[in-house]
Amino acid sequence: MSNCSESYRQSDYEQMCSYGGDDGNEQDGESSENYESNENEEEYQESLPNKRARFDNYSDYQFGKHSINENDNTNESKPCSSQGKAARIMAKSGYQPGKGLGKHGQGIVEPVKASEQKGRSGFGFVPRDYKDEITIDPEKEKISVFEQAFWLENRYSEDDILSTEQLKDWLKIGPEKLNIDDEVHFCNPTVLHDVLEAKFELGNVNDVTKIRGRCNPFETIGKGIFLNRAAMKMANMNRVFDFMFTDPKDKEGKNIVQEQDLLYFADVCAGPGGFSEYIFYKKKWRAKGFGFTLANENDFELEKFFAGPSETFEPHYGFVPQDAERGDGDIFKAENIESFSSFVLANTDGEGVHLMMADGGFQVNEKSIQEIVSKQLYLCQCLVALRIIRTNGNFVVKLFDIFTPFSVGLIYLMYRCFDRISIHKPNSSRPGNSERYLICQYKKENCTDLIDHLMKVNEILCKRFETKKDVLELVPLDVLKGDETFFEYIYESNNRIGERQVHHLKNIVIYANRTDLVDSRQEKFQRECLEYWDIPNEARTDPNKGEPHSKIRELFSNRTSEIDSLNTKPKKIPNFGALKEEIKSELNWYWEVVGNGDNDGKLSLYLGLGRNNVYRLENQRWNKVKDNSNFKLPGGTLVYGELVDEYVVNSNNIRAQYRRTAFHIVDGLFLGGEDIRRKQITDRIKLCSLFAKALRKSNMIYRAKKLYNFTEMPRVLPAALQRRKLKSNKNVIGFVIDKDQFIVPEGILCFCGTSEGWCLYKSKQHVGHLYYYNRSDESTVWQNEASERYEKAARPWNSFRECYEKRLALWIDDRTLNDLLESYPSQ
Template identity: 45%
Template sequence: MSHLGMRGSNLSDSSENESSDDNAASGPPQRKRHHSMFPHSEENFEIQDESSSDSQDEFSHMPNINEFPTTSKNNFTNNMVQYSEEPNVKGNTAQKIMERMGYKAGRGLGKHDQGRVDPVEMSKQRGRRGLGLHIPGLEAATLVWKSDLEVITHEEHVHWLEDEEHSSLAAEIMEDWIVEGKPKLVIDDETNFCDSNILRNVISGKNVFDQLDPHEMMKARTRSNPFETIRGGIFLNRAAMKMANMDKVFDFMFTKPVDEMGESLVAPGELLYFADVCAGPGGFSEYVLWRCGWQAKGFGFTLRAQNDFKLSNFYAGHCETFETHYGVGGSEGDGDVFKQENINCFSEHVISQTNGQGVHFMMADGGFSVEGQENIQEILSKELYLCQFIVALCIVRNKGHFVCKLFDVFTPFSVGLIYLMYKAFRKISIHKPNTSRPANSERYIICKWKRSDSTAIKEHLINIHEQLQECRKIAKDITEVVPISVLNEDRVFFDYIVTSNNSIGEKQVIGLVKIAAFCRDINLIEPLQAEIKKKCLDYWEVPDKARTAPPRISETSKCEQLLKNSSIPSNVFSKEEIELKPTMMEGVFQSVYDWHCVVLGSSRERKNCTFYLGMGRNKVYRFEEGRWRKVVELIELSPDTLFYGEIVQELHGEGRSQRKIPILHIIDAIFLGGKDISKRHITERLKLCHKFCQALNKSTRTDLMPIRTKQLFDLEYIDQVFDRLKMRSVKNADCYIPANLAIFGPYTDQIYSGVNALLHTSPYSSSAASGEGMYVPRQQPLHPGSDEKVVIVFNTKITISYLGTWSKEEALPLLNLQVKCVAGPSIPECAICLQMCVHPAQLPCGHIFCFLCVKGVANQSKKCAMCRQEIPTDYLEKPQLLEQSNVEKVAGEFDDGYQWFYEGRNGWWQYEERTSADIEEVFKLGEPSCEIMICGVLYIIDFVKNHQYRKHDPTKKRRIKRDLET
């Protein structure tokens, strides 16, 4: 993104030239003024608040610029300001004295009327202007700005354009639409899509400032724009605040994308993928990363050198999950979006990094200097429009979004491109946010929900680009990509474009005139700037703070700060692992279903497992010998990250060609990018770790050490670990290698790692380990729907077994334990209701619960209460029941065959046998109520009112009754 300014006066809103210091002052919103000089009624004139209809034209209240006289290029300016009153000297004492001395109006004083006739004028000198300098349009020093011309509000209304009668465009038809012609160098005659007077007034307004000193114009613009003091706020530049503005106005459709049904477009466990194209220094991306944190991964594509991303200046949003790519050559490319090969290379990279789907949304904010040619900025930017649209159609996934900066939209070429995007997405909107300066022609096209049938349009745009480049070699140009007749036929689209151009043009004219008036009078100020700033930032949900660099803090203080409010004991760093030996197994593993394990590359002689602390970028530390030491290897971690891991040597190939690549493996985590995950179940923690690694890894940065997450194995399936091992030839030694390479992650067939040990961990305490201080007091399993959560201690250093002293045969007692747990003579205990299983059902993961408890979990969290693995959607239809409980004895305990029932949607239903027996027992004791665990949820049984309701939600009640079984 390059600087776009007016010659001699920067009216552009491009943030390319805005430094990170562009943050300050107070500011924001709401002024409603009547344009009394225009024949508008009050109800049609004022901006409506939230109650206003979206169908109402956004600018119906604006003054009719078409009525302005245009006999000269500056008359429209003079019609929007008024003359201040000249000093009235008639009728005063001095006038009477002069009349007695012979003074006559219109004649000079003196014997021969030779004196001065006109009074001495007030000085029109401004700043460092040369004496006698005459600037057309700015010469009347007595003109005064009429503030009731503009309407200021912090809220904005969106107007969507939807193709309700959509039909796919055929490639053969679109090929015939392209029209070639001579290069166009003027825009004055482009009145097909706007009012001619508005176009003429916009051009005239820009011409006023051609000879004005840039510094003087900039000061006038700063004083006149009510939104000027918002600046960049906490962000790198104003572009970031524009994105914050648009994201809020469009209901966070970018940072929280949803489909037509309101369901999130980001799948569970998936990152939010976005792309930032032609957008250096990266304000848009900084906002997204600030809003979403490390759970968003970005891909940047822009020009190198002075227009590149300034990642080191990302203070609000951290850049560790942002990957730059410059087309051909990856990180070494030039980033020129005009080169189709760069677009193709960047698109392939993005698709490969997003599982073949593409990004959820793309942002484009491209621009370049048009100094001296401001009036034809649209014509000069046509190829930029085209290329940004091509990139969007290449990398945005189906139902994804797109936002792109435009300037004027007067030519058939630009309108034709917008028409094609209108056909490629379900909805589009052309919007000028408050953060875009009113005096410039900047606006944004927002495209919502990409259609699946847009491939033909993408290929057509690529063909247009190739043809455009060929035409320029022979001094020709493409003037139309969609015939004007086709655009006219779609009256909804045509009217939308005309209305949008006229509305934005009217605003622009008023903004230009206001700057002119503020240039004439350096004492004019905009009094609402402070109020506007506050209201806008509150509305956009952005803190009203100044931009500051991250504070410097020692690694020890940072670690203490992180652990201060967490559940992790302070002595976690000083604990040593317990070496597990075959003779200890039965004492430690009382239930194999309570344990998990991961494979390690560490050995007894070389222990690499330790804690890692990330403080942003390459400021990564590891805990060694009782202190934090800077990691020598080049690793990048998000700030406020603390996890337990090890560096493993991955082996590529065998024999002489074998290479060792160091990889950082995460075993378990406490904090990930400032997010405390220590209280989550270990399987959830590792899923977040895997997601964290996906966000951090960058295939274009071969200098960075990759990061992976250990694969977690259920201990009852430990035989799978041994089955996967085999011997391979390794330089200087032999070691166990995973045969199918699934232990350490999704590697290729030529990449593998040595396995030297198993690390065992359990989410529940045991008496064998509690004496070592490695666990908190025993916690009950997680009950779906209850307020109580399992407190998972960061207990990765529990037991460790070194495979150098083990064999598969020595691990078989673990399998025997598994058989004993499942096939023993007693009915297993349900970990949800904490009672013996009734109708015990075994999930695919191996854990056993009551069938009704499984039903409750499946209808709520849909995950196993022990290992958090997903429960198949059809499990309740095809459950795996181990045995049927003996319920005849229970039924016999009731008097005269009575049973307990609850009212459901389709009548009365009988309680499960054990629950019914428990209710009957309390009922016979004469108690008014009791608490019963049903399907893992605690219920209150009220015998007085004959109601059942959840303990923590008494609003949802069911009727109950005691009746004979029929």
């Protein structure tokens, strides 16, 4: 397959567009959607050339590097002593004041008037007058904060699957087409004509950014607390579509993501990451994200995620070439699509994501061909979605114009792969551009043939500048029009969005000539929209990470006794025999194996202030962890854990063995600000396990310790304690933590999970069930129901503090290890 990036440099598109990266943008005279740090047109135009990936051959001229400064007075006429001489020369040529030159005085009398044109308008341009065509009273426009979603239901049966043969027969290939003037199959011809004409007129308007600020009723909403306006658009659409992106429900209305689950999502062609920031704002650490975008210049800016934590987000850039640190993130390359898809599936237990978001866009100078330039981007984003979204998952992707059979055919194919689709332009999307979003809900199971087909189509598109052959149709016109429900939906959607776009573009032209006009509803809409979207009406601020002592006081609400309890040391048990004597009722006690000894210092409490601002409690002082730069914890995290060496082995080749640093959570207090201290120890460990799963990345392993009941020791130890040989030829006893992975055990920590006055028993009638028994009043409660029944003062289980203060530690030496092996010999 040819290199798509190289192919683009050979294309005619060089003269028409510049690639704004996977950041996404809004066109038609408006700045890029995700370049929200630009507060005015000048800053935007200054920054844009540095953010392009490919097409910048003409950028110097497009952005005025060689333009004439209207304030440059170097060429102004100045008084000159030679003016009298010039007059004499003119007189000799027959010049008479008040008359023209020439034999018959036919020359012009008045001097040529200096040009008054400014900005992008051409010499002699006269703007069209829209005064008679449009109402300029903003109060008369019918705009609602409460938007309506229009769904198109898939009426095809589950057995009606698109086959490879059918898809291949549908494909139409021919010479590339570089205009859409005649693409009137899926809209009213007048709408298309008016859209193209209005875009042309806008190209001659100066200071569009300032004018838009006056005439767009939703402009002052801006980006709010987020990185950019893309995040606010996601908040807008999430509310309109009943929070289907952050709280998806099945067809019966039940939650798809349960309390013990993570919300898996992918953010594709989406740097710097506004969509993801919104998801983390809503879900905190309970969302696990995978990012794919152009590396470097259009990359994710995770350090600027102020509204939500980014520690559970992992960017991926596709196939890594030899001698490279990472891929390039080019979604057009088949090897990148394959690599990213495999990565996502491997990290979601083979299921895929619940949600994929795509926000790719080109920076197009010739706005009438925006749709044509974006066709391969449309296709590749949809292709990745079909590969990585799990069954019944959801998809949202940004589109621009959808007038061509190619674009409509692609939407049709997505319509056939999901239970229903919607095309929506949210209020937060500027009405003067062509942007809209395709929302797809409940992905169907069997899409394999279509995935393979679209991979081949993408290969054709990558080679089209060499072969001079383009893909014109994915689905024949007669098929698209034959599905009347689908056709009418697209037709009506294009007309509705197009008419609104034309209206606003005309408004911009009028506002350009009427500086007195301002949409007075902006403040009202800003307040009402943010309230409806459940977003605070506040300015974006960099969260103050603070210092560890103040954060601890904040987490514990200044309760000194609880803070002081963090310094409690475990009770040391001299040998295994003494440990068994200490444990009166085995069912009430739990144990974990640790890989750090009593004096190592790495087994301690860890406090996260966000990113790699992690502190460890050492001798009653909080010291910053510098062991591993990849070790990060969300702000507001406090856990008992250890940084430990894990050994990954290959039973067939000892030389393939390697060691890596991992973070093991022993127990938890706060997970990303979520207080879990008063839950049962078994429930706390389950949440810590989910937390570690969300944090786990390719360059840093997180896991929660396996919590064993004391009654399981005879079963677990013989299987888990195994003799191993390290790469250094040193023989050790390893404790297996996972398949082909072990740690060298240094101790066993024991925790009492049952509160004073209570005891845990096995049910004789209900096998596998446990219940708490109160010795004083003889009351009982099932263990799995206790959390819902008991208040804080009466709970039958120990909180974190009680477990921590009463913990026992059996530090392992050769003698202790021999005692364990003798007590529980391998079977």
